Amino acid sequence: AQTVTQSQPEMSVQEAETVTLSCTYDTSESDYYLFWYKQPPSRQMILVIRQEAYKQQNATENRFSVNFQKAAKSFSLKISDSQLGDAAMYFCAYRSGSGGSNYKLTFGKGTLLTVNP
């Protein structure tokens, strides 16, 4: 079974600075998807970014980018120019690309990000 590990229960960053959240995963598959979701105090789960394992290029969405290291099974999220609105719990998630019964998302336990003014 796949597992997702987020080793940093909490992180903090100064406003306008850059922070990197770590995620590692364990899988024997070669085809899969990785995601970062954000959960602010409103508790809504919001998709931040998605990475397909077959793509070598790291995904980027505005101030959010990932460092995808397939061989190391590492998928870190970098937030540049941090804003107060970035404060939230961030979850890393894995989804198999093989379909069938492996459709579900496997989540890490989350990293709570605090942004200091």
Next chain:
Amino acid sequence: DADVTQTPRNRITKTGKRIMLECSQTKGHDRMYWYRQDPGLGLQLIYYSFDVKDINKGEISDGYSVSRQAQAKFSLSLESAIPNQTALYFCATSDPTRGDTQYFGPGTRLTVL
């Protein structure tokens, strides 16, 4: 308007009561999911449905049942609620033709006394 809506947003009930959580979506996705989130944990899958006639158990389906009334509606029921079902419940949808990325509703906070 939100693409995925859940009702109610908050609910307090008593042990032994039957309760239904509802999910509606306007995204036109065939696939729908119910997840549960407990404090300090990620989300765990309860049930999923790939279309109206295809419903499957997830990791933690005991004590829960679901109904897929239409492509746009997927309900979760607790037949006899117990306190350890107190949690945050999320509905999600996905489109397999677009990488199957899952989009979540706002969540329902359920408290069982």
